Amino acid sequence: MLAKAVATEAGANFINISMSSITSKWFGEGEKYVKAVFSLASKIAPSVVFVDEVDSMLGRRENPGEHEAMRKMKNEFMVNWDGLRTKDTERVLVLAATNRPFDLDEAVIRRLPRRLMVNLPDAANRAKILKVILAKEDLSADVDFDAIASMTDGYSGSDLKNLCVTAAHLPIKEILEKEKKERATALAEGKPPPALRGSDDIRPLRMEDFKLAHERVEV
Known part of the structure; x- marks a missing residue:
């Protein structure tokens, strides 16, 4: 970054x-x-x-x-x-x-004649990095940047990006799993499969997504 x-x-x-x-x-x-x-x-x-x-x-x-x-x-x-x-x-x-x-x-x-030591960002700067990464994302009102920054001590900018990507996959996974169940139900009932959902159907990112992503992202 x-x-x-x-x-x-x-x-x-x-x-x-x-x-x-x-x-x-x-x-x-x-x-x-x-x-x-x-x-x-x-x-x-x-x-x-x-x-x-x-x-x-x-x-x-x-x-x-x-x-x-x-x-x-x-x-x-x-x-x-x-x-x-x-x-x-x-x-x-x-x-x-x-x-x-x-x-x-x-x-x-x-x-490489010039060398710079780049320390890991502190909590305040982690919150700023998160705001930049998520600037264009649809976020739920419960998303707390300061809380995410507090639970990501030791994270680099790259680690924070991985965290956000992992969190963003969760709503998409939910839709895919829901579509799979609906198609299976329609097939069992002899009905045509339902229409596939688009990007507008993806729910906003919630605080819970970041907590789950935090458990999965290794630093």
């Missing part, structure tokens, strides 16, 4: 990549994805390339158990990254986030 805010403030396009989005089971595909990311970043510049959990992608290369394909992908990332640094006209910024900075490869650390 912080990286996206930087891109928005700078008027730059935002590209978010992670280990899961750039790796492939096919040998050599990872390098192609890396080239594609940097090629896209250059074409839509100014842009910000954000590498989430960078330690999982660009960790220490001396790891003896590391697969050859992974090493090649890392090298390809470094080469393309250096290519940006040699072009004065290139307006592409690489940002990275990690909870394990000591696991990063030294070559990566050298390429």
